[in-house]
Amino acid sequence: MSLIIFNTKTGRKIPIEPLEPGHIKMYVCGITAYDYCHIGHARSALVFDMIVKYLRYRGYRVTYVRNYTDIDDKIINRANEQNISSEELAEKFIQAFNEDMDDLRVAKADIEPKATEHVTEIISLIQGLIDKDLAYQVGNDVYYAVEKFGNYGQLSGRNLEEMHAGARVSINEQKINPMDFALWKSSKPGEPTWDSPWGPGRPGWHIECSAMSRKYLGDSFDIHGGGKDLIFPHHENEIAQSEGATGAPFVNLWVHHGFVTIKEEKMSKSLGNFLTIREVLEKYEAEVLRLFVFSTHYRNPLDYSDTTMKDAVAGLDRLYNCLAEIEQLPDKIDNSASPVATEKEKQKLASVVDRFQKSMDNDFNTAQGLGHIFDAVKSMNRIKQSLPSNPSQVDLDLLKHGGRTIKKLATIMGLLQEEPTLYIKKKTEEVLQKLDIDQAAIEQLIQERELARQQKDWAKADAIRDKLLAQQIELKDGPSGTAWKVKLPV
Numbered sequence: 001m002s003l004i005i006f007n008t009k010t011g012r013k014i015p016i017e018p019l020e021p022g023h024i025k026m027y028v029c030g031i032t033a034y035d036y037c038h039i040g041h042a043r044s045a046l047v048f049d050m051i052v053k054y055l056r057y058r059g060y061r062v063t064y065v066r067n068y069t070d071i072d073d074k075i076i077n078r079a080n081e082q083n084i085s086s087e088e089l090a091e092k093f094i095q096a097f098n099e100d101m102d103d104l105r106v107a108k109a110d111i112e113p114k115a116t117e118h119v120t121e122i123i124s125l126i127q128g129l130i131d132k133d134l135a136y137q138v139g140n141d142v143y144y145a146v147e148k149f150g151n152y153g154q155l156s157g158r159n160l161e162e163m164h165a166g167a168r169v170s171i172n173e174q175k176i177n178p179m180d181f182a183l184w185k186s187s188k189p190g191e192p193t194w195d196s197p198w199g200p201g202r203p204g205w206h207i208e209c210s211a212m213s214r215k216y217l218g219d220s221f222d223i224h225g226g227g228k229d230l231i232f233p234h235h236e237n238e239i240a241q242s243e244g245a246t247g248a249p250f251v252n253l254w255v256h257h258g259f260v261t262i263k264e265e266k267m268s269k270s271l272g273n274f275l276t277i278r279e280v281l282e283k284y285e286a287e288v289l290r291l292f293v294f295s296t297h298y299r300n301p302l303d304y305s306d307t308t309m310k311d312a313v314a315g316l317d318r319l320y321n322c323l324a325e326i327e328q329l330p331d332k333i334d335n336s337a338s339p340v341a342t343e344k345e346k347q348k349l350a351s352v353v354d355r356f357q358k359s360m361d362n363d364f365n366t367a368q369g370l371g372h373i374f375d376a377v378k379s380m381n382r383i384k385q386s387l388p389s390n391p392s393q394v395d396l397d398l399l400k401h402g403g404r405t406i407k408k409l410a411t412i413m414g415l416l417q418e419e420p421t422l423y424i425k426k427k428t429e430e431v432l433q434k435l436d437i438d439q440a441a442i443e444q445l446i447q448e449r450e451l452a453r454q455q456k457d458w459a460k461a462d463a464i465r466d467k468l469l470a471q472q473i474e475l476k477d478g479p480s481g482t483a484w485k486v487k488l489p490v
Contacts, residue, residue: 029226040259054364069208070114103281104414113216122203133148148244155232181204186200220246275304292309297363320418356409448460
């Protein structure tokens, strides 16, 4: 099966067919650097991080470009509020974004251009549009003439006449058509400014992405991505600019991820449900947020709540606990014991890669892919629980190989990157600290229980087991004695 991706522009899934065989060129709209990033930004970064990782896993060479918008009305207004320069403000929040990405373990894009570093390319692109009579100058402003681009609305499915009827024009604007948008904005006192053929000013928002994607990926490239909120007007305007300037198809595949809500309400500072990445990572580990994000298909809405995050904690602990227990098993054993794994379980583990890849090949269906991973872990747990004191080499090899496979597949989503035994040890210590339980006291109770069992005082032995279980301490009796572990999650 070839890799198929949902194309926003056509509304259907199509196979990926790179313009250059084996090489996928992808541009994703990055942040506007005027504030700390919220969990919607986290979803975007994680989704495209996953897509790049999976494309490379499938053998493609990927050139990934993600820009920074470092000049914009929001940046200028916030900088004025803080009495600092726009450049200082933008650099502060670009640095903050990079710190957030490091904490989330999101790999850097191959190329991370800033708008202010590409004003020459932007001016050249605008001049080309003017020369083709697709843009016009009003004073020191330049606008794109949408009516002169025949396919305007092709991405969003909007009708230009309907948009025209509902449009509002600022009293400061002298547009020919209310839907015309700014390519170059004349300078206001105190604003950052660059010289141009139309007078001092700065780029509009939409033109920067057309200029930067063209510089690094060419007139046409394979994938353009972002959130659904960018479909209109930003990406619609990019198409008009780029295709108007070059006459070539701009992008083969448009990929847009869904919104993030909090308790089924849109994030809003006025509602008090606006969460930054930093606030979330104070409560939850990065891999918990990753598991939460990838448990839902990227195009669907994603609802954040403490309940869904705790579910992600439980799921992650389940995965790590399985891998940690497999790590404790010997690599080799010298006996002729019969394997306990059934043919059904063997087949399930043997087919997990194919099943995972089939899900991911179908528009990066991480939710289904994770389901196959958890299904494989369930099989491995059943095999482990059935192992005798001297397990067969067949079972050991099956479990060890299964553990390595699960970890490799999870890497595509940035999961299971910790050393499992150390992860479970850390979690155990955290729980014991919260519960204020001393490990020596646990061992003492286990000794008392063992003595009670030797004396056939089953009531006392059961009472000790129940007491420990109430404190989230699980006991497992075996030929070599009684082992204990903290019942995760908390």
